[in-house]
Amino acid sequence: MQYENEMKIEFMSKSQNEAFARVVVAAFVSQLDPTLEELSDIKTAVSEAVTNAVIHGYENGPGMIYLACRLEGNETYIEIQDKGKGIEDIKQAMEPLYTSKPELERSGMGFTVMETFMDVVEVRSIPGEGTTVYMMKRLHSV
Amino acid sequence: MQYENEMKIEFMSKSQNEAFARVVVAAFVSQLDPTLEELSDIKTAVSEAVTNAVIHGYENGPGMIYLACRLEGNETYIEIQDKGKGIEDIKQAMEPLYTSKPELERSGMGFTVMETFMDVVEVRSIPGEGTTVYMMKRLHSV
Amino acid sequence: MNVVCTMEKRNMIIKIQGEIDHHTSEALREKIDKAYERYNAKNIIFDFSEIPFMDSSGIGVIMGRYRNSSQKGGQVAIVHLQPQIERVFQLSGLYKIIHRYETIDEALKMLQ
Amino acid sequence: MNVVCTMEKRNMIIKIQGEIDHHTSEALREKIDKAYERYNAKNIIFDFSEIPFMDSSGIGVIMGRYRNSSQKGGQVAIVHLQPQIERVFQLSGLYKIIHRYETIDEALKMLQ
């Protein structure tokens, strides 16, 4: 299937690239002329998933993060992948307030934010191989 | 060699992605805290190379454009690649005012702009396979 | 990110200019905790007027400061929330433990 | 991108708000040429005060408009150039054929 517009980006797992990833996705999605609220929903969800790759996937060590974004009609598809540690129990990970790193003052609300701000969130993960988060948001402004 | 920060992006060859590419590179390079002038030099050079891929490489048809950016010390490396038509005579192509598309009101100044605004510009191209532009700029503000 | 702490009696007012995410939250936490100790503060008022973006990392930062101030019998308040951040707050349940006011003056009046 | 054309006698003043690149230049060209015909304009004054970015596509646009106005015995001028764009202009040699003024009033006074 031919998407109307598509981009893929990979960048090093460094905390300063969290803001970079938000800007990239926002600049790309802006082509659809979303509302400020829609745009900030997407930026927040991207920030959560990229942060998880940095902190949990690669545990602040080296690694690459892969982000893809596709625009199709009024739908925005975003895929964020790391080749890090992976998640043993996805159901538990997605529970509000669950975090494996309370010592880093994580709130355990990352997945809940993604699920609230996007229309679809799907997580696939293989322990030892990595994690991919698939998200979709329908823009009502388009 | 391990770069201090690195990203790679690929996006469809569409004219609306010219502005997107500029924003992406500017957001990434901003980590080095460049001056406004340095940043706008880089944005302009990126705009020229991406536009060339869209107009000349893929002749406004479908295709993917590949952009890599690496930051190392005070040096910014940028690589922009298309898998399009390629350039027969690179020396001629780089001459100021030379354009193969005067009917599109191209000025033939794209490569000259890149060479003026960046410290290094290198072009490799194979007719029928595509073109890669390598650029480097040293940031004196860093 | 820029952080300015000012004291009004034992109320510490923290004005942050910039985005709060995982990258910026570490430095933010450090600055706040240092000032909180040094000034022997009790309550904390976060002025959100110049924070255009915050993700769930910010929830962690505020929860952590809430814990510190609770130990001293203090409270935490926030003022001037932007709509995007308002929604992150609502989700997090932070409103159960953290007070929200329209202005700093109002917060100062209410906090004991 | 927003384009506003106003006439002062046979001088057409074009105020563009937005970035000029290959993507935006096609629509820009079309709008200018249509207005130029409709108003039977002679000279063209480009107001660059709200153009934060221009690459070499903009040179092509201005050269093309220069050609059109030359045929009617007209001239082209630019006012309020930003520094980044100033440098693209310098490179292009456009200054040899296009006049640069500080203000629209000055341009109007000089163009015949």
Ligand SMILES: Nc1ncnc2c1ncn2[C@@H]1O[C@H](COP(=O)(O)OP(=O)(O)O)[C@@H](O)[C@H]1O
């Ligand atoms: N990319 C990932 N790789 C490995 N584990 C992850 C990843 N993303 C999330 N997790 C796990 O899921 C848990 C919950 O994530 P989340 O809801 O974002 O909260 P938080 O990041 O605050 O811990 C994390 O604590 C972590 O154990």
Ligand SMILES: Nc1ncnc2c1ncn2[C@@H]1O[C@H](COP(=O)(O)OP(=O)(O)O)[C@@H](O)[C@H]1O
């Ligand atoms: N990516 C590319 N693929 C194929 N040909 C190219 C590419 N980039 C540049 N060229 C050739 O080099 C010429 C000069 O390019 P440039 O200096 O950027 O001027 P312009 O884009 O205005 O024509 C183009 O007209 C084209 O023939």
